Amino acid sequence: ADAAHSTAQNTFLISLYGLVQGVGFRPFVYQMANQFGIKGQINNSSQGVKIWFNGSKETAKSFYERILSDAPKLSKIIDSNIQIIDYQNFNCFEIIESYSTEKISLLLTPDFAMCHECLTELHDPQNRRFHYPFITCTHCGPRYSIITKLPYDRLHTTMQGFVMCEACEREYSSPTDSRFYAQTIACPTCGPQLKWHIIADGNVVKSTELNDYRWILSRINRMLVSGRILAVKGIGGYLLICDATNETTIQILRARKHRPTKPFAVLYPNLRMLQEDTFVSDFEARELQSEVAPIVLLKKRKKEFEQVAKTINTNLTHLGVMLPYSPLLEIIASNFGKPLVATSGNISGNPIVFEDDKALVDLAQIADFIVTNDRKIVVPQDDSVVRFTKKYGQKIMIRRSRGELLNLNTEKKSEKIFISFGASLKSTFTVLIGENLYVSQYLGDLESYETQENFEKNLNHFIDIFNFSLENIMIFCDSHEGYFSTQLANILVKKNKIPLQKIQHHEAHFTAVLAENGLIENKERVLGVIWDGTGYGTDGNMWGGEFFINHQRFHFEYFDAILGDKMPREPRISALSLTYYLAGFEEITKSKFTAQEWNIYQKILANNSLKTSSVGRIFDGVASLLGLSETQTFDGEAAMQLEELAENYFQEYGYDFPESYLSESFNDVPTRLIIRGILIDIQIEKSKEFIAAKFHYSLIKSIEIIAQKMNTKQIAFSGGVFQNAVLVDLIIHHLAEKFELFFHKRLSPNDENISYGQMVLGMNKYKNL
Amino acid sequence: LGHGSGGVLTNRLLESGVFSLLKNPLLDTHHDGAVFELSGNLAFSTDSYVISPVFFPGGNIGELAVNGTVNDLAMCGAIPRYLSLSFIIEEGLPISEFWEILVSIKNSAECADVQIVTGDTKVVEKGKGDKIFINTSGIGQVHPKAHISSKNIKVGDKIIVSGNVATHGIAIMSVREGLDFETTIISDTTNLNHTVKALLDDFGADIHLLRDPTRGGVATVLNEIAKDCGFGINISQNQIPVLEQVFGACEILGLDPLYVANEGIFMAIVAAEIADNFVKKLSEFDNGTDAAIIGEVVLEHPKQVILTSKIGGKRVVNMLVGEQLPRIC
Ligand SMILES: [Fe+3]
Ligand SMILES: [Mg+2]
Ligand SMILES: [Zn+2]
Ligand SMILES: [Zn+2]
Incomplete structure (x- = not known):
């Protein structure tokens, strides 16, 4: 081998790791090999893509470089290498059968929205796939939702039962075709x-x-026009679809779904129509048309005649919208030509329905017609939801699911497998296998039994496809004993006799945002501002307004946490608790309660010992004091209304604000001082917009004061409160010059990131257990 | 011990014969214990009663102490015969209150048809107790037809509650916390042994399990049953009998009625075939008029209790861990 000349032929092996399957990699390399005149083989393995070929060292080098530089845009190579191996003879370049080994190291491929080429074909009457709702190619279509096993191949998807016809077979084996090797x-x-x-x-x-299918597509349209509700099987599960402009239909849907006010997402046929109804920035348009194609929250235009029914988003000016991301939705929306409601098909509180049998029972309670299809869904996913802040265009993930799989490569290799169980209301789990870390999609509220089942099913699916057992593993969970995820973790730990470590909720939030920004190593210098609704604190109280820096904790001054889960459901109870020790303002809160409730709650408050520092509850309380919302039917309802009020103010008067409710120095943030200021402003009849804006600005001040006192230059933000776009814009506006700011990037600031934070924190702390 | 002045209870007062009120042949023998003869399988149970307030709407600690142990015996499928009765009294308890408790004890024992055959009283210094603590132990004869064991539970068995849920707990709470609900909620502490006996006469071994859902409520008992028998349990929110004002009180307090303590009701797991007749029979008794089938034993989700809500969602009814802390983030 040492005698080899540069022109001599060797056999090389290229290994590619990362997100390299289901993205058109094999056909891409095949075509590249033909350009180079290279003979050899390529396949998908349990560890990525492998390419064997013959060539001179020079040819090999440029072939390798071209593969890396021109790789398909949906792929993500996280590691690669090339080596010389024992000489083999090849007659041509071919794609050979995939093989699986015991050890699997792969990033999972998400589902991709329909590509432009497929869209064109879909609408071309001459094309043999004209209006065919399952058109896909190597660059688009379902992936994660249909895989049963790895590596990625038709045989390992629920497409395996469909035997290709002659025409498809021809396209599949023709290297110049866009469906060459499209699984x-x-x-x-x-x-x-x-x-x-x-x-x-x-x-x-x-x-x-x-x-x-043409007959069914036409029926779908006629039924939508006549105001009927349809359940249609999509990519990640069933969607309930109906005319978004028909108030009566919306009311029927709300009644059948037992969902009185929570907004519905709206599917627009195209961007042009969407722009007529809402303000769409460039990055929002890009996001809507990306391969993820999530729901994006957009501000509605104020118009004399509103197309979309008012009750779709009662009391809010933002609307969750999406553009068709699958061929089926594309045909339905373009045939209908007007906005449609497209909401997850489920009984409220339960996870999205994805199995046909279940759809025909559960969704029959809601829909007038159900459209199933025989492509099975393996992994259910809701539509992802994102929003952008108005002023600075900062992207905020609200719900990470379809199209947004999160696979991260970590440098810390571990022999042990770790699983973290996350929080409860916005549950996810995270699995660490070797160097790859997988954060599950949003799995919903574990209060529901079916969500718990779904959580376990998804976990088992991971265990299946990555082929590991529950023996040499370690588990992390929240320290809240009442979380269902904690209880599930306990059951698993008992059954399999494996170690368990509990991780404090807000420490997990903090670690998650640090890790996403590569800051784990300099944790000491970063101020973590962790604001959310509730997390179990190490002192037994319910935390939620936390500042961490260098092992110190500051927080919002405690107030009473009463009545369990009733408090987060009823903002008026937060208002009551926040004003409890403030004399002279009773008339503002008293009117929110019956005399009986008032008497009872006064007594409960007098004897209460459980405290909270929750900023989420402060938002609720302030919203209630301003008369926006006394009881809420969905999480964040009151806070969103408060945010919109503040937004109106800042839009009109700019983001500078003259004064805050805080005095300059404090140890813990004086919650009651802020509330007192608000009460006075209410009494002297300042506008609600002004008060909402001043409250938001005071929160920014609290961060600045603590950051300056602790002499830090870096601030990281996590917790559900930071889904508030106005707050994020204000933070950037007021603090970006003085501090380096870190937000979540691909994760949501809410409890969806807890499992990831638990994993990183736990892994660093307990690796050797 | 200081002498109690003016109607306040002291040891000396007690010595003057607490138990004279409860007179019966076995108690009169002045032995250290009671001697009697009983045949067949026996059930034996004990419980201590510590409750604040001692007097509550619908009852007091005395009848609770008798009925509690009587009902525990009944839940074993036994017919209660003899009780022991011990008091630990905090100095300063008004004698009038003590007499009221004693009278209640006497009446409840008569009602339940049990004899109090041995007893004891101790007085502790003020501050070392909480007015009055009572312990009762009881012996009963197991009904010849009874075959009560969680091992008998089968898939398909029906779960029955004999009356309205959560009433007692809310009644206690409203007095203890000084919460005034518009309508007074009255706790129905009562002896269940006669009702249970009649049911055993009719249904015998088809009654697989009997439980009284006292502390921890219906939810806790269901969880214990599911764990013991290894099957799953489904219950339906629509079927659970709760008085309207109790439900309203639970709403106001943010409580789930399934976790609230009960007195005067019991739960039965019975063979599916007899379930309807069982409820019919139960409803002939004063303490069974609100009886209802609330769910069944299933093969799915072993050891878990699942509740189907009024709108069709399903939720796991867990064992209560500590106090009910908010979970919503
Ligand atoms: Fe949180
Ligand atoms: Mg007992
Ligand atoms: Zn395509
Ligand atoms: Zn075909």
Whole structure:
């Protein structure tokens, strides 16, 4: 081997790691090899992509470099190498069968929104896939939602039962075709089909024999026009779809779904129509049309005639919108030509329905018609939700799910497998295998039994596809004993006799934002501002307004936490608790309660010992004091209304604000001083917008004062409160010059990031246990 | 011990014969213990009663102490016969209150048809107790037809509650916390042994389990049953009988009625075939008019209790851990 000349032929092996499967990598390399005149082989393995080929050292080098530089845009190579191996003979370049080994090291490929080429074909009457709702190519279509095993290959997806027809087979094996080696390839002849079910009184009364997709698509449209509600199987699960401009239909949907006020997401046929109704910035437009295609929260335009029914987002000026991301949604939306409600198909509180059998029972309680199809979904996912701040365009993840799989590569290799169980209301889990860390999609509120089942199912799916057992593992969970995730962790630990460590909620939030910004090593110098609704604190109180720096903790001055989960559901109770020790303002709070409630709650407050520092509850309380919301039917309702008020003010008068409710020095943030200021402003009849804005600004001041006192230059933010876009804009406006600011990037600031924080913190602390 | 002045209870006063009120042949023998003969399988149970306030709407600690142990015996499928009765009294308890408690004890014992055959009283210094603590122990004869064991529980068995849930706990709480609800909620502490006996006469071994959902409420008992038998339990929110004003009080207090303590009701797990007749029979008794089938034993979700809510969502009914801390973030 040492005698080899640079022109001599060697056999090389290129290994590529990361997100390299299901993104058109093999066809891409195949075409590249043909350009280079290279002979060899390529396949998907349990550890990525492997390429064996013959060539001179020079050819190999430039071939390798071209692969890295021109890699398909949806791929993400996190590691690669090239080596010389024993000489082999190749006759041509070919794609060979995938193989799986015991050890799996792969980043998972998310589901991709329909690409532009497929869109064009979909609307081309000459094309053989004209209006075929399952058109895909190597660059788009479902991936994660349909995989049963790794490595990624048709046989390991729920497409495996569909035998390619001749025409598809031809495209699949033709290197110049856009569907060359496209694992999800399908057409009307050989691919998945829609099925139409008619519902009456909560039962399926007829499932039609005729499953012609064109006939069904036309039925769908006619039923939508006549104000009916449809449950349609999509990528991550069933969506409930109906006319978003029809007030009566919306009321029927709300009643059947037992969802009185929580906003519905709206699907627009195209960007142009969306722009007529809402303000869309460039980055918002880009996000909506990206391969993720999430729901984006946009501000509605004030118009004389509003297309979208008012009750879709009662009391709010923001609307969650999306553009069609799958061929089926594209045809439905473009046929209908007006905005449609497109909301997760579930019984309120339960996870999204993704199995046909269940849909025909559960969703029959809500929908008039159900459209199933025979492409099975393996992993259910809701639509992801994001928003951007108005002034600085900072992206905030609200719900990370379809299209937003989070796989991270860590440098810390570990022999042990770690699982962290996250929080409760916005549950996720995180798994660390070797050097790869996977944060599950949003799994919902574990209060629901079916969500718990779904949580376990998803975890088992991970265990299956990564092929590990529950023996040599370690588990992290929250320290709140009442969390269902904690209880699930306890059960697993008992059953399998494995170690468990509890991680404090806000420490997990802090670690999550630090880790996302690569700051774990200099944790000591960063001020962590961790504000949320509730987390179990080390002193037994409910934390939620925390500042961490260099092992010190500051917090919002405690107030009473009473009545369990009733308090977060009813902002008026936060108002009551916050004003409890403030004399002279009773009339403002008293009117929110019956005399009986008032008497009872006074007594409860007098005997209460559980305290909280929750900024989430402070938002609730202030919203209630301003008369915005006394009881809320969904999480964050009151806070969002308060935020919108403040936004109106800042939009009109700019983001500078003359005064805050705080005095210049304090140890813990004087919660009651702020509330007192607000009460006085209410009494002297300052405008609600002004008070909301001043309250927001006071929060910024509290951060600045503590940061300056602690002499830090870096501040990191986590916790559900930072879903508030106005707050984030204000932070940037007032603090970016003096401090380096760190926000969550791909994770949501809310409890979805807890499992990730638990993992990083736990792994660093307890690696050797 | 200081002498109590004016109607306040002291040791000396007690010596003058506390138990004279409860006179019966076995108690009169002045032995250190009672001697009697009993045949068949016996059940034996004890409980201490520590409750604040001692007097509450619908009852007091005395009848609670008798009924509690009587009902514990009944839940074993036994017919209660003899009770022991011990007091630990904090100095300063008004004698009038003590007499009221004693009278209640006497009446409850008569009602339940049990004899108090041995007893004891101690007085402790002020501050070392909380007015009065009572311990009762009881012996009963197991009903010849009874075959009560969680091992008998089968998939398909029905779960029955004999009356309204959460009433007692809310009644106690409203007095203790000084919470005034518009309508007075009255605790229904009562003996269940006659009702249970009649049910055993009719249904015998088809009654698989009997439990009284006292502390920790219905939720806790259901969880214990699920763990013991290894099956799952489904219950339906629609079927659970709760008085409207109790439900309203729970709403105001942010409490789940399933976790609130009960007195005077029991839960039964019975064979599916007899469930309807069981409820029918129960409703013939004063303390069974609100009886209802609330759920069943299932094969799915072993050891877990799942509640189907009024709007069709399903929720796990867990064992209560500590106090109910808020979870919502
Ligand atoms: Fe949190
Ligand atoms: Mg007992
Ligand atoms: Zn495509
Ligand atoms: Zn085909």
